Amino acid sequence: MSKRTIPAALIAVFFMAGAATPPFSAQMEKCDSAYDMVVQAREQARPDIGKEQAERIRSILKTATSMCGSSGDAWYYRYLYSLRLGDKTDANYSLTKAQRANAEGLRRNDNPFAPAVAAKEVKLPPVVREKWALVVGIGRFQYPGVNPLKYTAKDARDFAALLTHPNYGRFKKANVTLLTDGDATTTRIKSEIEHLSEVSGPEDLVVIYLSTHGSPRDLTALDVNYVITYDTNPRRLYATSLPMVDVIRDANKMIPAQRVAVFLDTCFSGAATLAGAFPGEGRSAAPGARIDGEDGARAMGFVSGVSRDLIAKGGGGGSRVIISASQPNERSWESKELQNGIFTYYLIEALKQNAGMDSIGKVFNSLQEQVSQRARAEKKPSQRPMMEPRETNADIRIGVPPQSD
Numbered sequence: 001m002s003k004r005t006i007p008a009a010l011i012a013v014f015f016m017a018g019a020a021t022p023p024f025s026a027q028m029e030k031c032d033s034a035y036d037m038v039v040q041a042r043e044q045a046r047p048d049i050g051k052e053q054a055e056r057i058r059s060i061l062k063t064a065t066s067m068c069g070s071s072g073d074a075w076y077y078r079y080l081y082s083l084r085l086g087d088k089t090d091a092n093y094s095l096t097k098a099q100r101a102n103a104e105g106l107r108r109n110d111n112p113f114a115p116a117v118a119a120k121e122v123k124l125p126p127v128v129r130e131k132w133a134l135v136v137g138i139g140r141f142q143y144p145g146v147n148p149l150k151y152t153a154k155d156a157r158d159f160a161a162l163l164t165h166p167n168y169g170r171f172k173k174a175n176v177t178l179l180t181d182g183d184a185t186t187t188r189i190k191s192e193i194e195h196l197s198e199v200s201g202p203e204d205l206v207v208i209y210l211s212t213h214g215s216p217r218d219l220t221a222l223d224v225n226y227v228i229t230y231d232t233n234p235r236r237l238y239a240t241s242l243p244m245v246d247v248i249r250d251a252n253k254m255i256p257a258q259r260v261a262v263f264l265d266t267c268f269s270g271a272a273t274l275a276g277a278f279p280g281e282g283r284s285a286a287p288g289a290r291i292d293g294e295d296g297a298r299a300m301g302f303v304s305g306v307s308r309d310l311i312a313k314g315g316g317g318g319s320r321v322i323i324s325a326s327q328p329n330e331r332s333w334e335s336k337e338l339q340n341g342i343f344t345y346y347l348i349e350a351l352k353q354n355a356g357m358d359s360i361g362k363v364f365n366s367l368q369e370q371v372s373q374r375a376r377a378e379k380k381p382s383q384r385p386m387m388e389p390r391e392t393n394a395d396i397r398i399g400v401p402p403q404s405d
Contacts, residue, residue, distance in 0.1 A: 027068075028236075028239075030067040030068050031067070031068035031070070031071060031239075032236055032237075032238040032239045033064075033067060033068075033238065034063075034064035034065070034067045034068035034071050034074050035064075035068075035071065035073075035074075035238045035239060036238040037060045037061060037063065037064040037074065038061070038064060038071065038073045038074050038077055039226075039238075039243045039245060040057070040060065041057045041060060041061055041064075041077045041081065042077065042112060042243070042245050042249070043245050044057050045057075045077075045080070045081075045112035045113060046112065046113070047112075047113055047114065047115045049084070049113070051085065054081055054084050054085055055085065057081055058078060058081040058082060058085065061074055061077055061078040061081060062078060064078075065078055065094075065097070069097075070101060071101070072097075072098050072100075072101030072102055072103030072104065072105075072106070073098075073103050073104055073105050075094045075095075075097035075098040075101060075103060076094070076095075076098035076103035076104075076105040076106045076110075077105060078090070078094040079091050079094035079095040079098055080105075080111065080112070080113060082094055084113055108254065110249070110253070112249075124258050124259070124319060124395055125202060125203040125258060127203065127403040128203065128204065128205045128259065128400050128401075128402050128403065129201065129203040129204055129402060129403060129404060130175070130200070130201070130203075130204045130205075130402050130404075131170070131171045131172070131175060131204065131205045131206075131207070131400075131402050132171075132175045132176075132196055132199060132200050132204060132205070132206050132207070132257070133160070133163050133171055133175065133176045133177065133206070133207040133208070133209070134177050134179070134189075134192050134193060134196060134207075134208050134209070135156050135159055135160040135163070135176060135177065135178045135179070135207075135208075135209045136156060136179045136180075136184050136189060136209065136210050136211065136212065137152040137153040137154070137155050137156025137157070137159075137179075137180050137184075137209075137211045137212065138152055138153065138180065138181055138184045138211070138212035138213070138228070138229065138230055139151070139152040139153040139154075139180075139181060140153070140181040140182070140230070141213075141228070141230055141231075141232070142182075142230055142231045142232075143231075143232065143233055143234060145234035145235075146213060146228060146232065146234060149212070149213065150334055151334050151339065151340055151341055151344075152211040152212055152265075152341070153180040153181055154339065154340065155211050155265060155340055155341050155344040156178060156179075156180055156209065156211060157178065157180065158340060158344065158348060159209050159263075159344060159347070159348060160176050160178040160209075162348045162351055162352070163176050163207065163398070164176055167355060167356070168351060168352050168355065168356040168398075168399050169351070169356055169398060169399055170356065170399050170400070170401050170402070171207075172402075177192050177195075179192065181230055182230055183230070184212070184229055184230045185229055185230050185231045186229040186231060186232065186240055186241060186242050189227075189229060189242055190242065190246070193208070193246070193247070193250050193254075193255075194250075194254070196208075196250075196255050196257075197250060197254040197255045197256065200255055200256055200257040201256060201257065202256050202257065202258050203257075203258070204256075204257040204258075204259070205257060205259040205260075205261075205396065205398075205400070205402075206251075206255050206257040206259070206260045206261075207260075207261050207262075207263070207398065208247070208251060208260075208261070208262045208263070209262075209263045209265075210227065210247070210262075210263070210264055210265070211264075211265040211341065211344065212227060212228055212229070213228035226238075226241030226242060226243055226244065227241060227242040227243075227244055227247065228241055229241060229242055247262070248262075248322070251320060251322075252320060258319060259319045259320075259394075259395070259396050260319070260320040260321075261320075261321050261322075261323070261360060261396050261398070262320075262321070262322045262323070263322075263323050263324075263347065264322065264323070264324040264325060265325045265332055265341050265343045265344050265347075319394035319395050319396050320394070321360055321387055321388065321389065321394050321396065322387070322388045323347075323360075323364055323367070323385060323386070323387045324385060324386045324387075324388075325341070325343035325344075325371075325383070325385055326343070326383050326384065326385065326386070327382075327383075327384050327386060330381070330382060330383050330384065331381070331383065332383060333375050333378070333381075333383055335374070335378060337378075338374075342371050342374050342375055342378075342383065343367070343371055343383075343385060346366075346367050346370040346371050346374070347363075347367055349366075349370070350363045350364075350366040350367045350370070351363060351398050351399065353366065355399060356397070356398055356399015356400075357397050357399050357400065358397065359394070359395070359396065359397055360387075360394050360396040360397070360398070361387075361394065363398070364385070364387045367385055368384060368385045368387075371383055371384070371385050372384050372385075
């Protein structure tokens with residue numbers, strides 16, 4: 001059995017080896033760093049943020065706008081933080097700059113400070129009208145600085161097959177988008193998530209499955225998480241990766257479906273739902289590390305990860321859950337005998353029970369027990385999947401047949 005992790009090999013070694021990427025301008029470097037600051041600001045934004053923390057983040061955003069004046073999102077989130085702090089002068093100035101730059105956040109009307117709508121305040125539709133899924137598994141990468149992974153692409157194919165099986169998932173094949181390896185670029189993944197937001201309606205069910213490398217929080221200067229895609233360039237990590245906050249935000253706010261399930265088969269993925277747990281433990285890379293798959297480990301590296309507030313925010317309400325392969329300080333293991341990641345194998349097995357009609361809570365309970373037992377039996381370390389919200393009565397049944405009028 002193998003693991004997917006990121007060892008502490010210096011990325012400088014990768015540079016010295018002659019990466020096949022042209023030198024980029026100092027201004028491009030500054031804008032990349034500014035982008036990283038924006039991602040941090042978005043991760044930290046929440047309805048109950050304190051004034052001191054908001055001031056600290058706004059100061060970072062002021063630095064971002066001075067480094068890269070063309071960054072519309074830097075201006076837009078500076079506007080939101082200034083508005084939060086009651087500084088109307090800076091808010092108006094920043095908003096004008098954001099409008100001129102056609103900021104993406106402005107176009108999306110993103111407001112992470114808006115109070116979340118509690119699920120209990122939303123009456124779920126009694127039936128599921130349609131079902132949609134995005135399934136991503138990346139084992140081969142464009143740049144030599146990112147080591148291959150063994151079973152991620154196969155896991156994605158197996159999971160997609162489960163979803164479209166007539167006796168289990170009951171998804172229409174046309175409604176399941178499968179992206180593996182070269183098809184899973186940053187732009188394509190973002191485009192497909194946006195597509196889900198366009199095609200799904202309140203009465204629908206949306207599933208997102210993701211298995212690939214990821215950057216540990218200490219790989220960047222500002223402690224933010226990025227999903228490593230097929231075309232992620234280790235030399236331009238900020239600009240060519242997918243911020244985990246985007247996945248969480250879109251699952252909560254941009255996708256209108258009232259039933260959403262996100263599955264993460266990655267090392268330390270529990271920290272995507274639990275911020276600040278186990279700080280300093282389980283780190284898979286030192287600052288400046290290259291992106292590796294030592295011994296085939298799945299490394300998302302989400303130590304001190306994306307806040308669980310991201311799950312609750314977004315204003316959508318309804319039933320939304322994130323199920324991750326492991327706790328924030330644990331790895332997600334592969335099994336040569338199973339020819340899958342342990343998490344994905346038992347996720348598929350759990351979803352087959354009762355013809356796919358078990359509730360997501362029951363699926364998780366079965367999955368959690370079997371993954372833990374298998375990991376201990378094969379490798380001895382613990383691997384305990386997580387679900388967020390922890391206590392949920394979410395009416396999500398992956399195999400429910402869609403009902404049309």
